[in-house]
Amino acid sequence: MSQTVDRALSILPLLAEGPASLEQVATRLDVHKSTALRLLRTLHDHGLVYRQQDQRYRLGARLFALAQQAVEALDIRGIAHPHLAALNERTGHTVHLAVYEQGEVVYIDKVESRYPVRMYSRIGRPVAITVAAVAKLLLADLPEPERRAVAEGLDYPRYTPRSTPDAGAFLAELARVREQGWASDLGGHEESINCVGAPLHGPDGRVCAAMSVSAPNVVVTAEELLRLRPQILRTAEAIGAELSGAAPAAHHPATKGAT
Amino acid sequence: MSQTVDRALSILPLLAEGPASLEQVATRLDVHKSTALRLLRTLHDHGLVYRQQDQRYRLGARLFALAQQAVEALDIRGIAHPHLAALNERTGHTVHLAVYEQGEVVYIDKVESRYPVRMYSRIGRPVAITVAAVAKLLLADLPEPERRAVAEGLDYPRYTPRSTPDAGAFLAELARVREQGWASDLGGHEESINCVGAPLHGPDGRVCAAMSVSAPNVVVTAEELLRLRPQILRTAEAIGAELSGAAPAAHHPATKGAT
DNA sequence: AATGGCCGTTGCGCATGATGCAACGCACTG
């Protein structure tokens, strides 16, 4: 692995937190100022980093453009979206789509609730990996050694009393999820929010993404939400079928095609 | 500028075009395979690049996560304020900045008029959502189902005879606003007060805030106020560019003062 | 107005780390 590039790339997550000065970057990277400057300049030349008038650095327009292209390149998203929208239409609740990539679970799509109730997460933010239904689904499908390695490398923040407490409990939960083919999170992240999720199987049979329906219990109780399970599973299967090349059932015009 | 980093970063736009094999990357970079491999591995370790089953590389979801995190951390007010102050300086009128959150539109910044006018707005307070220019701008950008849901759940108080009367009229107005890219409120909240507003686009291209210039018609007529529109739009675009990290990019320190 | 500290910037000599090469392994093909 290339040390120079490694350092340069380490700057990006750092700047994602907020603007930082040259000195701050140098300190956090543990390199000399002049080194940090050179790296930042290179990033700047590529437009990944932006320099504001106060000379501090932020992420730049190019990075946003690339990010946009990155999600658009994910076929799953384009294929799944109409299905997710339809599910949202029928249930009225917020629907999420997430993928797993190298130890991270990332939301890549979301269809908002019709209810004008604020939902906790925005797409893109790394998921609360130890509790979210989608995270459980994605991790549950990993081969056993990797699953354990990931589980043991995680923090287990106690968002609520119902949050997953530790690696042991998490692995047990993953086993259950794997077994039953769906997952739920009942107030494990935010006390009043529940969600139910299902896995999306790719052509190779492995779980390539996960979806979930979330709602605060001021709108529906956990029991009512869980009653949507069959519908969610059916949607997940429909998406999976289409991913595997099955003809898309003639729903709405499935415009947003992927190639 | 660092050559190694430069090469590594050149890979990203290349992959944005579509998945590519190691050999293709090496060729396009004009470096040896082994060099390209090392660079790709480093990018991969940082999650910026993902390796699909067929061993070809594409952009990683982490890029999206980074961008999204940066968007959330954006200090819209801090970036916008100098521009708003400058606009206030030039026009003399009250300037507002607002965002949409949890079904409400709230002011997050305000630069007072140089004229002795009283206006019922305060930072942190909700906006008269059915009539204010900023509210129209923010709601006009919501996805259609949510927009309709919100519009239908609102009250439509008749502050004045020119207030938006009902959901139908409001949705029609939102469509117009969305189309034209700016909004006005001519005496819809307080009989004698007019305002003109423009949307602020965030890095993801969506409207993340809205600004407006307001003045009572004892100071300027509605026509005169509307004549400021180009100036307001220009300001909004400048803020948007800065929010997005668009790079005019002066390397050398000498650049000082407004452009 | 003068001073000192802070922070970004520059040029340079040194050694570290990035480079290309050549050889290997693997999968697919004729």
Added chain:
DNA sequence: CAGTGCGTTGCATCATGCGCAACGGCCATT
């Protein structure tokens, strides 16, 4: 079963990225 194409590895060479030290602008302090 050779032959081809592509990804991977270890290594010797030297280009390149590194830290240092010194400079200069800006701001707050006296």
